[in-house]
Amino acid sequence: MEIFLDTANIEEIKKGASLGIISGVTTNPSLIAREGRDLKEVVMEIVSLIDGPISAEVISLDYEGMVREAEELSKLHPNITIKIPMTWDGIRAVKTLSSKGIKTNVTLVFSANQALLAALAGATFVSPFVGRLDDTGHDGVYLIEEIKTIYENYNFKTKIIAASIRHPLHVTQVAKAGADIATVPFKVLTQMFAHPQTKEGIEKFLADWQAMKK
Numbered sequence: 001m002e003i004f005l006d007t008a009n010i011e012e013i014k015k016g017a018s019l020g021i022i023s024g025v026t027t028n029p030s031l032i033a034r035e036g037r038d039l040k041e042v043v044m045e046i047v048s049l050i051d052g053p054i055s056a057e058v059i060s061l062d063y064e065g066m067v068r069e070a071e072e073l074s075k076l077h078p079n080i081t082i083k084i085p086m087t088w089d090g091i092r093a094v095k096t097l098s099s100k101g102i103k104t105n106v107t108l109v110f111s112a113n114q115a116l117l118a119a120l121a122g123a124t125f126v127s128p129f130v131g132r133l134d135d136t137g138h139d140g141v142y143l144i145e146e147i148k149t150i151y152e153n154y155n156f157k158t159k160i161i162a163a164s165i166r167h168p169l170h171v172t173q174v175a176k177a178g179a180d181i182a183t184v185p186f187k188v189l190t191q192m193f194a195h196p197q198t199k200e201g202i203e204k205f206l207a208d209w210q211a212m213k214k
């Protein structure tokens, strides 16, 4: 499973990029608004830091508007992937964009049927929101399993991005469920490194080494 960063914060992306293991970035209008910057400007800066799919979301809700925005954004750089909300017009737009070779990421997916429709439209990626489903008392990880089964049954090429990841256990769970990618907030990425026994082990090794040198 690959890891994308789910942020529009350039400092976080620079730090993540320095690891050499982050293969993409997802943004959404809330994340861009949090930075208080222009969408295209932020996206172009991200493109210069990470060589992989960079998701930028359209604001329009109608088919024509979504296609227009998607065409404008996709012209900026080949790595830009257009995030389209899971609606009737959204699926129409994804079908049009995929026929033009424009990469898409169907977002706000909360059911297996929505993921099926996205795959039928030729979406490059689908983003089921694990954490937000959990918040409503449903099982977000189980949704990943369902989508994986359906995509495997019919050999769909659409990749599953497990989104709305809230903690490190989610990452393990979606990896086991077969997600192609987990898009994680920077905080979760840092939490994935941590284990008290790793810290204790390093301290003990260093203490033993120092003791031997006395």
Ligand code: E4P
Pocket (backbone or CB within 6 Å): 006, 026, 027, 028, 107, 127, 129, 131, 132, 163, 164, 165, 183
């Ligand atoms: C990513 O594609 C989504 O926009 C993001 O993961 C949503 O996460 P949230 O539910 O924490 O806002």
